[in-house]
Amino acid sequence: MIEFLVSPFTDFAFMRRALAGCLALALGATPVGVFLLLRRMSLMGDAMSHAILPGAALGYLAFGLSLGAMTVGGIVAGLVVVLAAGLVTRASVLKEDASLAAFYLLSLAAGVMIVSLRGRNLDLLHVLFGSVLALDDGSLLLIASIATVTLFCLALLFRPLVMECFDPAFLRGVSRWSPVAHYGFLMLVVLNLVSGFHALGTLMAVGIMILPSAAARLWAKGLPMLLALAVLFAFASGVTGLLLSFHADVPAGPAIVLVCGVVYFISLLAAPGGLLVGRLPVRHHLKS
């Protein structure tokens, strides 16, 4: 049994790299996912993950499968879409979801077009589905650096960000932190999506952000517990997904996200905030 669980990681360097990548993603991307969830921006995270595709594709078109070019391209494309959508939201009658949807759909179409113009299908698959089992030193360092930066930024932004989520009008009234918190957070989202896309691909990068957060939200009452639990769920799902991929010979990215999904469904059934508990008869209610 222990051999079954441990030996893939002790015997194979690529599994160890994948494990390190999952840990970094769990520590960096998942807390960002928690705030996406709390800001009711889960689907926007999904939209933005698609928006980074053309940037990565352009980087690929210009420089081939170069880590730096694709990363910078992805970050730039993500930021452009975020800023453009923000601008349209404030200057027109469209709400943020509509303007973001418009930009990300265009962005995604452009990305697929660019990739198919020059690349082979295999490359497209690589961009869309990532390659957690083939992380080289550069990618791993990138993911780890982004996780580190994210944790520092979240620690700095924590109080303004919580207030921006909970009561933005109050934060605007007492300070000028509101735009800093909002745009700083969006930048963290873009950074982590780029980091996630190296491992899991653009389509599934959001999976490890949102699913563990949603599962943890069903269990936790307070924010610190919620963050800790989400990170734990994400890392456990990463490990399980990698083992599943190793032993059953299935692609690792989808395996990780599917395990996140299993955790989510179990939480949905068993957690205090889930489907069942609220419907069970209360045997002894409290006095007050």
Next chain:
Amino acid sequence: MHPVPPPLIRIENLTLGYDRHPAVHHLNGDIPAGALVAVIGPNGAGKSTLLKGLAGELRPIGGRILMPTLPPGALAYLPQRGEIDHSFPVSVFDVVAMGLWREVGAFGGLSRAQRQRVRDALAAVGLSGFESRPIGSLSGGQLQRARFARLILQDAPLILLDEPFAAIDSRTVDDLVQLILDWHREGRTVLTVVHDLEQVRRHFPTSLLLSREPVAFGPTAQVLTPKMLARARRLSEAFDEDAPECHIELPEGSAPAESEPQVHQHGHGHEPPEHNHRH
């Protein structure tokens, strides 16, 4: 006694509105420091709009608001419904402690004394024992008490309250009115939008009766007369979609607000997507 204090707020020919339609039209007046003012008027009279303008959330279409003696950030504004996300996992203690922002800022920790002040504020609004409850579990009245506790900690010399008693039971209203009277005794300036005229007569020395146009402003007994109230009702009725342009100008002091740096220090921040001022 004291010499006549200078006005804390000077309103000069102020016009506030949405899409060029004025909701507050050519308002003038001085509000002295330490005043307790009830802002009254029919629905749609521009009461909330005036408070938004004073709080810096809404930029004037014309005229200006001057608060020369008020340091930046020394204004506490309680919007009518706020944008509070009730499902957010924070405790009542955390929410009330947000009132200490001016002291602790984005990074400072809470000292033991500050924690005690949070607990005292909760006790003052009758919410002792609710510290660790999630904010979403509070009833409407309890939530309003918590927002008042946060106001206590904000310790602002100017407090703007937009319909603080809407949909609140009478016992809570009585407690909150006591808090407002305490603030008045402490020398703070309080502007409150109120609907219950009986309450205004009993507790508020000064009243501002609005009906898009200013109708009356002064001692409550002189404002709340049947004649004035009838006039307010008459004025508020018409809202003409194709209203002609208004060209009333005062000879001076009608410069646009953005040329006046001391009008407001804040309110230039961005607005989140769910917030829309066009009602």
